[in-house]
Each structure stands twice: as C-alpha cells, then as structure tokens.
Amino acid sequence: MSGRTTGPVRLLLADDEHLIRGALATLLSLEDDLVIVAEAASGPEALSMARAHEPDVAVLDLQMPGADGVKVATSLRAELPGCRVLIVTSHGRPGHLKRALEAGVRGFVPKTVSAQRLAEIIRTVHAGNRYVDPELAADAIAAGDSPLTAREAEVLELAADGAPVAEIAERAALSQGTVRNYLSSAVSKLGAENRHAAVRLARQRGWV
Amino acid sequence: MSGRTTGPVRLLLADDEHLIRGALATLLSLEDDLVIVAEAASGPEALSMARAHEPDVAVLDLQMPGADGVKVATSLRAELPGCRVLIVTSHGRPGHLKRALEAGVRGFVPKTVSAQRLAEIIRTVHAGNRYVDPELAADAIAAGDSPLTAREAEVLELAADGAPVAEIAERAALSQGTVRNYLSSAVSKLGAENRHAAVRLARQRGWV
DNA sequence: CACTCCGCATGACAAATGTCAGACGGTGGT
DNA sequence: ACCACCGTCTGACATTTGTCATGCGGAGTG
Incomplete structure (x- = not known):
C-alpha cells in the first residue's frame, strides 16, 4: 500500500554535528535493508540533498543552522510528498512535537533511543505508519495547547x-x-x- | 613517556544520548588501537564506571544529568590521576572551556568534528598532549575572564x-x-x- | 436585528527595579 | 603607621514595570 518498489530503504541523514551524523550513518548502514543516499549539515542543505536524491525517509535533527527540522519537513511535504520525515532531537519540547505533526512529520524520537531501535522506527515510518516517542507524547499532552493569543x-x-x-x-x-x-x-x-x-x-x- | 604499558587505548564513553554513545562506541571500536571498556549515561555513573575499569582516556559529554563533564573531570583528577579526560560538547560556551582546563581536562572538542578526527585527538591526549578546538579557543580568548566579582x-x-x-x-x-x-x-x-x-x-x- | 462574548487597545495608579552618593573594613604599597 | 584602593553594603530618589477599570469593534447566537 505504500506504492513503493521493493528494495532497501533509501535514507537522507541531516544533523549539524558531524560526529553524530557520521556515526549514525555507519551504524545504520550495518542494517541490510537501509542505505544512506545523502547527508546534510544544515536545513537548506538537507532540502537540496533531498531534491537531488529523492530519499524514501528523511531523518532530520530538530535543531540545525539555517532552517530547523520542522521547517525542512514543511518544504519537503510540498516538494516530495512521497518522502516520509522522521525527526530526531536532543531536547524534546512539547510544542515542537505539535508543530512537527502539523507539518506532516511521521515520526518523532529523542536521541536517547538506541540505534537498533531507531532502525526499527525507520522501518515503521517507511511502512506508512507513524511513531511518536511515548514519553514525549505524554509531555505534549500534559502541556496542552498554548493559551496565548x-x-x-x-x-x-x-x-x-x-x-x-x-x-x-x-x-x-x-x-x-x-x-x-x-x-x-x-x-x-x-x-x-x-x-x-x-x-x-x-x-x-x-x-x- | 606516558608511563603506560603498550597495547590498545582503553576508553570510557559517557553521554546521556544513547543514540550517540552507541554509534560512537561502534565507530571508535573500528580503530585497531582503541577499545571501549565502559559506557555511562550520567555523571555519577561515569564516575563509578571509571573506578571499576580504570580507563586510559575518559571521553565525557559536557552536559549530562547528575553531574556535568567538568564536575566528573574534577573528581577523576583526584581519584584516578592516570586517567586523561577529553570533553566533547554540542554547544561550546567559552567559560566552560576555561573551567574545564582548570579541572585538568586534557582535550576539549565540539561534536562537529568527524569520528576519524576524534580518534586522532584521543591518541593525542593519550600520548600526554593537550588538544583544544581552535575555534572554541578563539572564542574563549575573545570572551576573556569574567569581570564579575x-x-x-x-x-x-x-x-x-x-x-x-x-x-x-x-x-x-x-x-x-x-x-x-x-x-x-x-x-x-x-x-x-x-x-x-x-x-x-x-x-x-x-x-x- | 439586538445581544453577548472575546480579543484588542488605552491611560492612571501602585509596585518593583535601576541609579546614585556615600559609609565601612580589609589589603597592599609607601 | 599611614594612605589609597577595592569590594561590600546601605538608604533615598527617578524610572520602569505590573495591575486595574474601561472603551471599541468584530464573531457567533438567539
């Protein structure tokens, strides 16, 4: 039902911390059914890389120079509707999760998960399902909507x-x-x- | 010169973000002369792990729950003088670098470096030398000392x-x-x- | 249409904050 | 010993901020 041809899941990885991005790339490449087709270190770069390589799933850090993960997700939604977006973040603020979901993001996880777990979540998202970290979801529900005009x-x-x-x-x-x-x-x-x-x-x- | 027996460099890795710590562990293990002997997800855990395994080099994230990297470094300095400390950080604030150096830290690098580069720096530190990221050093010098009483x-x-x-x-x-x-x-x-x-x-x- | 509710806007008054001139005690230099 | 200097501390005064009562206009409801 995903309308995709079979084969490895093609990934775009975007994070401004080279150490993490590189390490993550190596680790995810160890999974047989995942392949990294592009990497980026900033929001704008992530966008242009996505246009060039048309990945199946984009794994974006929430905080990046240029444009944050949610902004990138919004643009991607318009330009590459077939590309699922998964956001990874260090500091999960409730409001960000809400904005992310409104931008059509399919997954939202903190960096405290293991790489193994991340790989599973990537597959979940690629299959067309959503995944939101339970703890972040609870925080978001507890915080509720902004009461401010x-x-x-x-x-x-x-x-x-x-x-x-x-x-x-x-x-x-x-x-x-x-x-x-x-x-x-x-x-x-x-x-x-x-x-x-x-x-x-x-x-x-x-x-x- | 370092008074150490030959053999692989024994590492302690401490970072609260499992994703990063795990990825880093895998990547650094690929280097023949480096071996990870312990991992920790918090300041106190890093300390007890260090006591138990007596690593040659401790790679610490600056921001961790419990006690930050600099506090851990201070304790380590007293308890395991032979253990070199290398601090890794996302957001390099000038003052932190100064505090770190005063705590006897031997290396200070941002997470924007590549894993390859980090491995080299670990070797540098293990050899008894110091390494401070040039950009962070410049910021620290520009910021100068605190004028506050x-x-x-x-x-x-x-x-x-x-x-x-x-x-x-x-x-x-x-x-x-x-x-x-x-x-x-x-x-x-x-x-x-x-x-x-x-x-x-x-x-x-x-x-x- | 008339009514009510809610967001937006304003000025007057009370409270908190920022600024100033100056007192006291310890340190270091002459 | 004396003095000058610096950090610490205080109260009085001007400025800024927080609170309140109130007015205006559009959206939704009877």
Whole structure:
C-alpha cells in the first residue's frame, strides 16, 4: 500500500554535528535493508540533498543552522510528498512535537533511543505508519495547547531577550500600555511570577 | 613517556544520548588501537564506571544529568590521576572551556568534528598532549575572564530564573538595596540593557 | 436585528527595579 | 603607621514595570 518498489530503504541523514551524523550513518548502514543516499549539515542543505536524491525517509535533527527540522519537513511535504520525515532531537519540547505533526512529520524520537531501535522506527515510518516517542507524547499532552493569543505570543517573544517595554512597543507598533497589558495577561495565563519567568515557561513548553 | 604499558587505548564513553554513545562506541571500536571498556549515561555513573575499569582516556559529554563533564573531570583528577579526560560538547560556551582546563581536562572538542578526527585527538591526549578546538579557543580568548566579582555572579545567578529582588535578597541574606546594587554593577560591566539581558550574556559566555 | 462574548487597545495608579552618593573594613604599597 | 584602593553594603530618589477599570469593534447566537 505504500506504492513503493521493493528494495532497501533509501535514507537522507541531516544533523549539524558531524560526529553524530557520521556515526549514525555507519551504524545504520550495518542494517541490510537501509542505505544512506545523502547527508546534510544544515536545513537548506538537507532540502537540496533531498531534491537531488529523492530519499524514501528523511531523518532530520530538530535543531540545525539555517532552517530547523520542522521547517525542512514543511518544504519537503510540498516538494516530495512521497518522502516520509522522521525527526530526531536532543531536547524534546512539547510544542515542537505539535508543530512537527502539523507539518506532516511521521515520526518523532529523542536521541536517547538506541540505534537498533531507531532502525526499527525507520522501518515503521517507511511502512506508512507513524511513531511518536511515548514519553514525549505524554509531555505534549500534559502541556496542552498554548493559551496565548497571537498578539500575546508575539509580544512575549519580543520580550524574550530582556528588551524594555519601550523597545517592544516600537517593534510591535503598539503603545507601551498595551504591551504591558499583553505581557500581564500572558504572565497570568502561564501562572508565572513576572514576564521573564513567563518567557522561560513558554519556551519550555514550546509555545514561543 | 606516558608511563603506560603498550597495547590498545582503553576508553570510557559517557553521554546521556544513547543514540550517540552507541554509534560512537561502534565507530571508535573500528580503530585497531582503541577499545571501549565502559559506557555511562550520567555523571555519577561515569564516575563509578571509571573506578571499576580504570580507563586510559575518559571521553565525557559536557552536559549530562547528575553531574556535568567538568564536575566528573574534577573528581577523576583526584581519584584516578592516570586517567586523561577529553570533553566533547554540542554547544561550546567559552567559560566552560576555561573551567574545564582548570579541572585538568586534557582535550576539549565540539561534536562537529568527524569520528576519524576524534580518534586522532584521543591518541593525542593519550600520548600526554593537550588538544583544544581552535575555534572554541578563539572564542574563549575573545570572551576573556569574567569581570564579575563573586557576589555579583552569585546574585546574577539567583536572578537567572526571573525571581524578584525581594526573593534574591532573602536567598542571599542581603538587603534589597544591596542586591540592586550588585545587579546594577553586573549589568554595566556586561554592557547589558538590564539584568535579564545580563543573565543571557553571562550564560552565553559561561560566566554563571 | 439586538445581544453577548472575546480579543484588542488605552491611560492612571501602585509596585518593583535601576541609579546614585556615600559609609565601612580589609589589603597592599609607601 | 599611614594612605589609597577595592569590594561590600546601605538608604533615598527617578524610572520602569505590573495591575486595574474601561472603551471599541468584530464573531457567533438567539
């Protein structure tokens, strides 16, 4: 039902850490039914490699220079609908999982799994099924959806690097009072002490 | 010169990401003169493994649950002076490098190097030499030493999660005015807009 | 259509934060 | 011994931030 010809699963591997990517390539190559057809060290590179080699499954690191795994997945979905995407990550933030699934990603696993297990998951994804790490899924469900409105999230993001209200107001083209109001509402929705703690919480949950 | 008997270099591998640790173990095992005698997924585990197996070189990830690579290195230095320590990291913050060298670490490399290169560096370290990634070294020199006094750093750290001044004052057993003063001085020394930006900068440079 | 609800926006007031001038004690140099 | 210097510490004052009451306008409902 996958409409694919038989033969080894053709993989694209993208991760900016050469050490990990190389090691992973070697290890996955040991599996008889898997073959790495391309490697990339950044988001844009992953895209162009995918176009050139049309892999069956793309294994993407979530954090890469240029464009993160989810952005790459979105583009791939449009350009190569036959290519399944599997995301691998070190720090699993709940919000990222949600964004990833919305981008059509078929698998989402932390780097704490073994290579053996990863190979199995690659086969699962290639067969057309989905796979999400149970622990990350639980976290995502516990965290739930973002309670923030678009404006609140926007303002909170501008506040992320400790900028004063005046600067946020200018960048968002709002009055200072309005900015304070949004921040205040975001802070109370998140149950934080102040806006800086709120930024940390929102980041943790992947809402910004 | 190293006072060691000849034979393969005995390695301890510690990294909390199973995927990477396993892949790395496989890849390094391919080198004839390297052999992995122990693996660990956390700081404390790395220590007990090192005690049990007395490796020639310990390859430690900088960020691990329990105790980070530098803390482990400090303990190892005291308990197994013959064991060289090589630290591997994803996000190289200048301050970490400095702390690592003070802890007697012999090598410090980012995960962007290839496994082949890592094997060479392991041999370099085992031979008694030091190796520090040139780019990380340049960053560390550019960042320089922390200009913060002990108190300033302490207060800044307490401010890290967005706690209000009153709470910081209580936790540091200081008056609120004093706390503000330290924060103010830290902020101006770092050239930041406010204390939150200062926290970010100090973290970036590895000064907290 | 009228009504209600909710997100968006604003200004006034209270509270927290940042800035300043200055006091005290220990260290090192003369 | 004396002095200058630096880190530590404090309170008073200006600025920034957080909270509140309130107004405006579109979406959904009766």
